[in-house]
Amino acid sequence: xxxxxxxxxxxxxxxxxxxxxxxxxxxxxxxxxxxxxxxxxxxxxxxxxxxxxxxxxxxxxxxxxxxxxxxxxxxxxxxxxxxxxxxxxxxxxxxxxxxxxxxxxxxxxxxxxxxxxxxxxxxxxxxxxxxxxxxxxxxxxxxxxxxxxxxxxxxxxxxxxxxxxxxxxxxxxxxxxxxxxxxxxxxxxxxxxxxxxxxxxxxxxxxxxxxxxxxxxxxxxxxxxxxxxxxxxxxxxxxxxxxxxxxxxxxxxxxxxxxxxxxxxxxxxxxxxxxxxxxxxxxxxxx
Numbered sequence: 001x002x003x004x005x006x007x008x009x010x011x012x013x014x015x016x017x018x019x020x021x022x023x024x025x026x027x028x029x030x031x032x033x034x035x036x037x038x039x040x041x042x043x044x045x046x047x048x049x050x051x052x053x054x055x056x057x058x059x060x061x062x063x064x065x066x067x068x069x070x071x072x073x074x075x076x077x078x079x080x081x082x083x084x085x086x087x088x089x090x091x092x093x094x095x096x097x098x099x100x101x102x103x104x105x106x107x108x109x110x111x112x113x114x115x116x117x118x119x120x121x122x123x124x125x126x127x128x129x130x131x132x133x134x135x136x137x138x139x140x141x142x143x144x145x146x147x148x149x150x151x152x153x154x155x156x157x158x159x160x161x162x163x164x165x166x167x168x169x170x171x172x173x174x175x176x177x178x179x180x181x182x183x184x185x186x187x188x189x190x191x192x193x194x195x196x197x198x199x200x201x202x203x204x205x206x207x208x209x210x211x212x213x214x215x216x217x218x219x220x221x222x223x224x225x226x227x228x229x230x231x232x233x234x235x236x237x238x239x240x241x242x243x244x245x246x247x248x249x250x251x252x253x254x255x256x257x258x259x260x261x262x263x264x265x266x267x268x269x270x271x272x273x274x275x276x277x278x279x280x281x282x283x284x285x286x287x
Contacts, residue, residue, distance in 0.1 A: 013089075020136045020145060022192065026096040027136035033089035036082035044096040046074035047156065049126040053090030057082045059118050066092075066119055071126050073115040073159055093133045095152070105153040106160065113160045125155040139252065142192035143221045146205070150193070175202045176215035183220060187227045188250035196220055224250075229264055232257055236273040245269065 015030040026044075030036075031052075039058070048071070055066040059080040066072050072092070074080055076099055084090050106113055128151050134140075135148040179200035193205035202208035212220050228249045235245035246257035246269075254269070261269045 016137070018137045018139075022142060022145070023101055023149060024098040025101060025132075025136065025149065027133040028094045028096070029092070029133060029137070030094075031089060031091040032082070032084055033087070034084050036084070039079050039081045041077050041079045042074070042096060043076050044098055045076060045102050046072065046094055046096060047125075047129055047152075048072040048092050048094030049129045051091045051093065053088065054085050055082065055090040055092055056085045064118055066090075069121070069123060069126055071120045071122050071129065073118055073120060075115055093130060095129060095132055095136075102153075102156075106157070115159055116161060117159075120159060122155070122159070125152075125159070128152045128155045141221070141224070141252075142190050143196070143224055146193040147219060147221050150205070150209075173211065173215050175200045175208060176211045179208060179212055179220060180216065180223065183224050184227060187224060187231065188248065193220065225260055228257075229260060232261065232269065233272070236269055239273070242269040242273065245273075 013030075013032050015028065017026060017028045019026045028048075050066040050068055050070050050072070052068055055072070057064055057066075057072075057080050059074060059078055064072075065085070072094070102113075103109060128148075132145075132148045132152045135145040140148070179196055179202070182196060182199045193208065197203075197205040197208040200208055202211065209219065212218075212223075216223060228251060232245045232249040232251070235248055236242065240248070242257065243254040246252075246254045249257065251257040251260070258268055261267075261272070265272065
């Protein structure tokens with residue numbers, strides 16, 4: 001769904017934080033070798049996953065310990081602290097979800113919503129948290145970030161006691177065709193699922209996602225990347241420098257293009273450009 005790693009961990013304690021301006025969600029990745037933080041609380045919903053070590057903390061009247069792969073779930077206002085209990089400390093990622101964001105994702109209300117437990121062994125949710133963190137830290141396209149956060153919300157529902165929203169009708173396949181036309185016309189710009197749904201005439205982004213997958217067999221974001229890659233390849237074949245091709249095709253920078261290009265084609269943009277632009281010269285030498 002998203003590409004690129006979280007920030008590389010330096011030696012010793014560290015905390016990296018990045019905020020997604022559209023959703024207000026903050027992503028944190030951190031490591032602590034001993035004491036992490038004193039008792040405190042947040043106004044947001046906290047969902048995190050431990051990557052390494054044992055993460056010890058107090059919450060809901062008892063001490064808890066999270067091990068690698070385990071998910072941490074903390075409600076707004078719940079007091080907690082944090083510490084390592086043994087060397088070499090612990091490393092984790094955490095998302096701070098604004099209450100209004102979660103309220104929207106849960107169908108417009110959260111009065112009866114709460115985490116059933118503070119710790120959960122849920123690999124699917126843990127991986128969804130990781131993908132959402134990578135999207136925020138990597139400043140992924142709004143479309144990719146929206147998709148990662150939608151996926152996160154879906155996995156959270158079973159821990160919040162909230163039922164999945166009633167599916168809207170898939171609607172006319174024209175919705176998917178309109179979405180594809182919009183993606184092709186705006187591939188070099190940044191837009192989110194809500195804007196795409198509105199442009200396509202869908203009831204909401206969930207209806208759009210279903211109609212799009214039914215028509216094209218994949219997600220809007222996957223199609224966006226395919227279109228951008230095709231445009232970048234055309235530019236590279238014409239001799240455009242990789243950095244310029246990345247910008248013109250809609251990628252954030254050359255490294256962003258490079259990651260997707262290698263995943264799709266097994267070689268770097270520079271190698272592809274060199275091989276394609278040298279073809280005419282090599283052919284003329286054989287004549």
